[in-house]
Amino acid sequence: MKHELIPLFVAIPLGSAFLISLLGKRLKGLADTLSNLATFSLLFLSFLSITLVKRLGVVVYKVGGWIPPIGICMVLDSLTSFMLITVNLVAFLVTVYSISYMERYTSKWKFYTLFLLMLAGMDGVIVTGDLFNLFVFLEIASIASYALVAFGVEHEELEASFKYTVMGSVASSFILIGIALLYSYTSSLNMADISRVLTEKGNSRILSFVSGLFIMGFGLKAALVPFHAWLPDAHPSAPAPISAMLSGVLIKALGVYALMRIFFNVLGISSILSYMLMSLGVISMVLGGLLALGQEDIKRLFAYSSISQIGFVVLGIGMGTTLGILAGLFHLFNHATFKSLLFLNSGSIEYATGTRDLRKMGGLTAKMPVTGYSSLIGSMSISGIPPLSGFWSKLLIILAAIEAKHFIFASIAVLVSILTLAYYLKVQRLAFFGELKDSLRGIKEVPLTMKLSMIALSIICIFGGLLLVPGIQKNFLSSATQALMNGNNYAQIIFGSIK
């Protein structure tokens, strides 16, 4: 098991999706078992991949046996395995949650099929080393998510899904034009090869145009602020496990990861670009936070808060310093865990009470202790209360901004953290504390599997700060940061490990 590990990240979810679509209708329970099995094995493989990277360095897999510029290659480096762990961890816990939650919807097997296809798309995007292949898998994940947003087939879901589909397709066309231009300019599609040719050719106008196209395209997928309009509709409308996946990992895998990979390793980051990313991040942070404050719908509030937190991540990564990238990646991981936890909580509330309106809730902790306390942990973590995980990553982002002499950005980040605390306190006060409303007397705590995954996620939130302990940090975060900081040496590393 060396190189053969890599294609499994795509083959396992695809194969299970096809099997479920064939047999899921006839055999009851197969869909549940198979998809849980698939996501669990993916999680296991992701952890395995870390040891593999540690032992061998960068691993390149040649699909079909063709040498990379001719064929497609898959690349496993430390950033890849970091992202794989983030995605598959959330995916596994979400599948466990869905076993009971999706009983509320019809056609569970179609849900699992689409879910696994989306997962395959995300893993494919992360693992690939080829630009067009990245686009193809990005489309798989996007199309699956368009359909999943409309899973409830009610008015709002359909409308949100339409909006999401149209904006997502526009983003895809921008990305495709960017790829076409790069192909014509360098005559290659392999990311390492493109990077090599670009360093030889030096800077040119076409590169800045392509950067603009990619920022528009991937920025739309990542919901950075001028391009965020679809997110507050799409994320709340989806079923809760899907909201957790969309907010928790999809926008990161398709948007932020692709941006990082392309800008740092392929195009090479310049100071203008870095400022552009940082200012996009800051605008998203502020606007997302302000809009979240005014929301009454719990899932909508979480969705706006996602925009704000993605702003933090992009700010950290955009700084381009070692500390900044480290902080950004750390926050990315933390946000994946606590935002999916919060969305799962909101799903539990909806499951038990049937409403998403904050004004109709109150005193839920008394009736639903697991949901109540786990959401308390999630909220405290996202608003940066020590010693929970969110505190450490936000602290690091602010420290990195100060270190890089961006004092204005640092102070804005502090202010937005306080803003975050404000609106999460609002959620806690309205939903979980205070008087229990009469209409909610009869509610019960949610089934076991839903509790299990919420508990697991809150444990990760509590101990997330441990990732900064030197021994763990070196293998997990720092090496991922190093992969980005290598910049254009990416090409040499890839071609070096092909032999």
Place this chain on the structure above:
Amino acid sequence: MFELYALLIFMIIAAIVAVEIKDLLSSIVAVGAVGLGLSVAFLILKAPDLAITQLVVEILSLIILIRATIKRDITPVNGQKELLNAIIVLLFIGGFLFFAYLALKDLPSFGHPIMRVSKTYLVEGLKKTGATNLVGSVILDFRAYDTLGEATILFTAVIGVLVVLRRVGRKGVGEEVKEDEEYED
């Protein structure tokens, strides 16, 4: 290359007609003209595989679009156009085209691609894969992984359509809804 220019001008005009005409059905027919023009353009550009595919795909999507609109609300939309919105969009497009114009100067000129990597496909395609259709050898051998993705996309869309067209989305816990009844209510 005169015919290509003529074809592009035709496509642009057809596209403008498709966008601006009030009647939805005529608009769909105009977009069909754009698509078929594209198919001919592929033929001129020596891409017969694409011409066939574009032709059949265009027919299929036209059938689907026409069945979608026919006998539905095809009353023209004549609500007050938001002029400001249109102006902003036009400005944005103007800027986009200007930057595109600047950037396109750096590309290799039309008709002279670099073809560093793809020369290998041409020279070694037959020897390595045994297929005389070199496009076929690229999509199903050199880059078969992409084609797996492509097939998966279509599969995803099919499942997605089936999901979207379900009649009943939600149900109570423990309540049974027969699969076949989902579509027919």
Place this chain on the structure above:
Amino acid sequence: MIYLMCFSLFSIGIYCILVKRNLIKIIIGLGIAEYAVNLFFILLGYRLRGRAPILAQDQVVENMVDPLPQALILTAIVIGLAVTVLVVAIALRIYEKYGTFDITKVKKLRG
């Protein structure tokens, strides 16, 4: 020059998506934009007086056009078809719920 014409076609599609207020028109705009992108990619791979990349019996490789963009665009056409089918299905369901394709009348969501 011909590239720029292709970009104008793309812009028409984008204009249609952003300005029009009818679901079917928006779908049409998506289609036009996608055609333009596909055409652009093929234009990039064209060689003056080139041959189609299909070997004849003599098996001579001479001045053939680039096969790689053709293979990629085949994939892109499929993606376009998939998106179109999905989006038409969604639009039909919206029509069924609201009785109109007009987006100004379809507004349950606030933002």
Place this chain on the structure above:
Amino acid sequence: MKTEEPGMSLIVKTITRLTVGLILLYGIYIVTHGHLSPGGGFAGGVIIALSFIHLMLAFGKELALKKLNQSLSSLFEGFGAIMFLTIALIGFVGGYFFLNFISKGKPFNLFSAGIIPLCNIAICFKVGAGLFAVFVALTLLRMNGKKG
């Protein structure tokens, strides 16, 4: 369209009867010769789906559904998908994902080019069945919309 009488007029039906077989044959030709001449699994699959759609448009949905109902078509689709992935995985066992593991044969023969024709057939199943299933679903929706 009157509701009592399924399908279109007599002329359309007659022409359809004559052409549908040809279209189907053409689709099969395109698929099997995908590695020799333009075309391939995708275009052929769409043509095959179109031939069934043609039948359905002309004769109304009942007849077409009798020949190929929806669950059968989704079965075909899943089958095509699994076949494609299996081809990929067999190559995987032999060393690489998507290794072209069958001998290449002589050029210009129908049986040449290793896995390429097999992949074409797999894609054809998938595309044809999938698109037909989508069309059936859309048509069924339309009928329901009228009722409600």
